[in-house]
Amino acid sequence: MTMSCDDAGTSGVQRFEVFTGAGKRxxxxxxxxxxxxxxxxxxxxxxxxxxxxxxxxxxxxxxxxxxxxxxxxxxxxxxxxAPAPAPLFVPAVIEPSPPSDVVPMAKRPRRRRRSSPSAVELEIDGVAVRIARGTDKGLITAVIEALKATR
The missing domain is CATH 1.10.10 (Arc Repressor Mutant, subunit A)
Incomplete structure (x- = not known):
C-alpha cells in the first residue's frame, strides 16, 4: 500500500513562502x-x-x-x-414623604441559626477541623491523612 505522504522528501518544492510577522505592521x-x-x-x-x-x-x-x-x-x-475639570455633582433633592395611613406590621424577632454541634473538634498544626455527628469514617480518615501529609 502506498500513501500520498510517502514521497514527502523526494518531490521538488513547488512553492515556498516566508512569513515574517503578523502582517499588521x-x-x-x-x-x-x-x-x-x-x-x-x-x-x-x-x-x-x-x-x-x-x-x-x-x-x-x-x-x-x-x-x-x-x-x-x-x-x-x-x-x-490641560487642567482637570472640576468635579460636578448632581444636586440632591429630598422631598418629604406623604403621610401614610398604613400602620407598619410589628416585626417578628429573628431566630438565630445555630450551627450543628460538633461531636469532635480536632486541631493539627493550627488547622481546626470540626467533625459533625454521623460523618463517614472514611471521610474523617481521609481529612486527617491529608492534614498530616501537608506538614
Missing part, C-alpha cells in the same frame, strides 16, 4: 504620526477613540505620545497640561 510617516498625536491631545475624544479611528491599538498611540513628550523635554520644551 505599518510604517507611519512622521507627519502622519504627529497629526494623530496632536489629535489625541485635542481633548475632543479619548486617546483610545482616536487610535481606533486610525486603525491602531491604543497602546501604540500612548507610546507615540510618550516618545514625543520625551523628545520635547530633551529639547527643553514641555507639553501643555
Amino acid at each position: 505599518r510604517d507611519w510617516p512622521p507627519e502622519v504620526k504627529l497629526s494623530i498625536v496632536a489629535e489625541s491631545y485635542s481633548g475632543q475624544e479619548s486617546v483610545s477613540a482616536v487610535a481606533r479611528r486610525h486603525g491602531m491599538i491604543p497602546s501604540q498611540l500612548f507610546t507615540w505620545r510618550r516618545e514625543l513628550r520625551k523628545q520635547m523635554e530633551a529639547q527643553g520644551f514641555t507639553l501643555p497640561v
Whole structure:
C-alpha cells in the first residue's frame, strides 16, 4: 500500500513562502504620526477613540505620545497640561414623604441559626477541623491523612 505522504522528501518544492510577522505592521510617516498625536491631545475624544479611528491599538498611540513628550523635554520644551475639570455633582433633592395611613406590621424577632454541634473538634498544626455527628469514617480518615501529609 502506498500513501500520498510517502514521497514527502523526494518531490521538488513547488512553492515556498516566508512569513515574517503578523502582517499588521505599518510604517507611519512622521507627519502622519504627529497629526494623530496632536489629535489625541485635542481633548475632543479619548486617546483610545482616536487610535481606533486610525486603525491602531491604543497602546501604540500612548507610546507615540510618550516618545514625543520625551523628545520635547530633551529639547527643553514641555507639553501643555490641560487642567482637570472640576468635579460636578448632581444636586440632591429630598422631598418629604406623604403621610401614610398604613400602620407598619410589628416585626417578628429573628431566630438565630445555630450551627450543628460538633461531636469532635480536632486541631493539627493550627488547622481546626470540626467533625459533625454521623460523618463517614472514611471521610474523617481521609481529612486527617491529608492534614498530616501537608506538614
